[in-house]
Amino acid sequence: MGWIADTVDSVKSIQLRQALIQIVNLGLIVSSALMIWKGLMCITGSESPVVVVLSGSMEPGFKRGDILFLHMSKDPIRTGEIVVFNIDGRDIPIVHRVIKVHERQDTGEAYILTKGDNNDMDDRVLYNHGQNWLQNHHIMGRAVGFLPYVGWVTIMMTEKPVLKYILIGALGLLVITSKD
Amino acid sequence: MHSFGYRANALLTFAVTILALMCAMASFSDNLNSPTPSAQVKVLNINWFQKQPNGNDEVSMTLNITADLQSLFTWNTKQVxxxxxxxxxxxxxxxNQISLWDGIIPSKEHAKFWIHTSNKYRFIDQGSNLRGKEFNLTLHWHVMPKTGKMFADKIVMPGYRLPEEYR
Incomplete structure (x- = not known):
């Protein structure tokens, strides 16, 4: 009767090995995604190297759902550049164009005014009460590249969280059940 | 090995790779274009020139802008x-950089234009330094591609001067 016990043992070890391989695979996928993201952060020097356009204020240049690649270099900000900025005390970054720059002689500190191409007014109405200018620390990066439509995936996932769980569940199931 | 899932996955990966490659090539092809734009800006009139109650100088002027930007357009250009x-x-x-007028050019047919306008954005200094001030007028353009890298350049036109007295 020894061979039955042997077979059971060997089957068990195969399953264990397979389960371990699946876990390692899953870990590999997660860590490589993280590596790409952090690598992009290092290369571009920007906290968030990729942003999704959420509003139509830059139409017809950028539509809702387009993706922008950001770069944060040491070069000073100039008029005409499209920058992503964060107003103090607010979470959602804004993508608009710079229309005025005053750069200090002594400190190099810049006073920046922005406006959305599709808006009639400049952004002073969006800034905090009494704030007339953006300064360097508000700027998160400037847009250097552009990819249309791809951002719709994230917009849909943030607006319908169910989709997100379905997608993550399906991917997880696929990874766990796949055998090669 | 040859299940439906694997084939669908392979097809999707291949399609996305080709699409990404085509986008990259379209963006790269912009480098082959060497544009030769031209522009001319005239200050026709200083409408008024005054000091605001808070001490900043403000000036209003009428501009005449003539430009030919047709050579900036390629097949990957969405707008300029x-x-x-x-x-x-x-x-x-x-x-100090102050935008006075801007516009969006949607296509090559509109890229050769002539416009007569007073400044669209207020020309306000930080302080009171504008009397007799020499300044440059610069025509900037930013090319927005259908996909890929954005381009920008400018033509600097020096030698403009504001009047010595408020009016």
Whole structure:
């Protein structure tokens, strides 16, 4: 009767090995995604190297759902550049164009005014009460590249969280059940 | 090995790779274009020139802008954003850039234009340094591609001067 016990043992070890391989695979996928993201952060020097356009204020240049690649270099900000900025005390970054720059002689500190191409007014109405200018620390990066439509995936996932769980569940199931 | 899932996955990966490659090539092809734009800006009139109650100088002027930007357009160009900025130096600021007029050119047919306008954005200094100030007018353009890298360049036109007295 020894061979039955042997077979059971060997089957068990195969399953264990397979389960371990699946876990390692899953870990590999997660860590490589993280590596790409952090690598992009290092290369571009920007906290968030990729942003999704959420509003139509830059139409017809950028539509809702387009993706922008950001770069944060040491070069000073100039008029005409499209920058992503964060107003103090607010979470959602804004993508608009710079229309005025005053750069200090002594400190190099810049006073920046922005406006959305599709808006009639400049952004002073969006800034905090009494704030007339953006300064360097508000700027998160400037847009250097552009990819249309791809951002719709994230917009849909943030607006319908169910989709997100379905997608993550399906991917997880696929990874766990796949055998090669 | 040859299940439906694997085939669908392979097809999707291949399609996305080809699409990404085509986008990259379209963006790269912009480098082959060497544009030769031309522009001319005239200050026709200083409408008014005064000091605001808070001490900042403000001026209003009428501009005549003539430009030919047709050579900027390639098959990967969605639009060209063009603007005229006044640029000058003051004792306090090493650079002041103030956009005076801007426009969006949607296609090559509209890229050769002539416009007569007063400044769209207010020309206000940080302080009171504008009397007799020499400044440059710069025509900037930012090319927005259908996909890929954005381009920008400018033509600097020096030698403009504001009047010595408020009016």
């Amino acid at each position: 954003f063009v603007f005229v900025a006044a640029e000058y130096e003051t004792p306090k600021n090493s650079l």
